[in-house]
Amino acid sequence: MATAVQQSRPPPLTATSDPPPIFDGTTRLYISYLCPFAQRAWIARNYKGLQDKIELVPIDLQNRPDWYKEKVYPENKVPSLEHNGKVLGESLDLITYIDANFEGPSLVPTDLPKKEFAEQLISHLDTFIKQLYTSLKEDPIQGASIAFDYFENALGKFDDGPFFLGQFSWVDIAYVPFVERFHLVFSDLFKHDITEGRPKLAVWIEEVNKIDAYTQTRLDPKELVDIYKKRFLPQQ
Numbered sequence: 001m002a003t004a005v006q007q008s009r010p011p012p013l014t015a016t017s018d019p020p021p022i023f024d025g026t027t028r029l030y031i032s033y034l035c036p037f038a039q040r041a042w043i044a045r046n047y048k049g050l051q052d053k054i055e056l057v058p059i060d061l062q063n064r065p066d067w068y069k070e071k072v073y074p075e076n077k078v079p080s081l082e083h084n085g086k087v088l089g090e091s092l093d094l095i096t097y098i099d100a101n102f103e104g105p106s107l108v109p110t111d112l113p114k115k116e117f118a119e120q121l122i123s124h125l126d127t128f129i130k131q132l133y134t135s136l137k138e139d140p141i142q143g144a145s146i147a148f149d150y151f152e153n154a155l156g157k158f159d160d161g162p163f164f165l166g167q168f169s170w171v172d173i174a175y176v177p178f179v180e181r182f183h184l185v186f187s188d189l190f191k192h193d194i195t196e197g198r199p200k201l202a203v204w205i206e207e208v209n210k211i212d213a214y215t216q217t218r219l220d221p222k223e224l225v226d227i228y229k230k231r232f233l234p235q236q
């Protein structure tokens with residue numbers, strides 16, 4: 001696996017941090033390093049090579065500054081994007097917004113069959129995520145099997161590359177934070193390898209891990225597993 005040098009991560013802003021000079025014309029992406037939704041927008045920003053055009057502002061959600069809700073984003077969630085005097089939210093909207101409003105390689109296909117398949121996969125996201133989180137409380141292997149069989153099958157649709165639409169796109173970005181988490185969590189907590197019997201998923205994971213725009217956003221595996229252990233297996 002290609003391992004790029006980890007870019008330095010600014011420390012998260014907390015309840016005692018001053019706000020940045022909001023609406024001074026700087027474009028800012030507010031994230032939390034732990035949030036899978038924020039990770040999507042962060043990957044899109046990196047993939048398009050916008051590191052110098054979109055400033056990353058990490059927030060400590062457990063110790064959130066009041067000014068974030070009051071001055072930046074009344075929804076009080078991450079991610080949000082401050083751009084041209086406005087603040088926008090919702091991770092999937094932010095990926096397509098960043099794609100449409102900034103330079104860099106395109107993330108949304110124009111080819112009709114791919115566009116349509118992308119919509120189908122994006123509308124399946126809520127189901128996919130729910131299946132995985134529910135499985136942790138019920139039957140992990142069964143839940144993983146339903147969620148990742150769909151994934152494996154979807155990867156067979158286009159054969160001009162290892163990703164959902166052949167080439168890397170916003171669909172891969174939308175799914176990858178959850179695959180990262182559940183690949184590790186199933187392996188560590190339940191000794192279950194989600195790639196077993198799913199060769200396309202195995203290649204997808206391998207290929208996505210060659211993309212710096214993504215690897216720069218990955219969580220520390222130990223921290224990730226600890227968070228899930230505490231949340232889902234409190235007795236251990």
Ligand SMILES: N[C@@H](CCC(=O)N[C@@H](CS)C(=O)NCC(=O)O)C(=O)O
Pocket residue numbers: 032034035036037038061076077078079089090091092
């Ligand atoms: N639908 C939103 C979900 C964002 C979201 O739930 N973010 C969480 C962190 S992972 C958050 O900010 N939670 C803070 C809160 O709910 O108070 C998106 O896709 O951007």
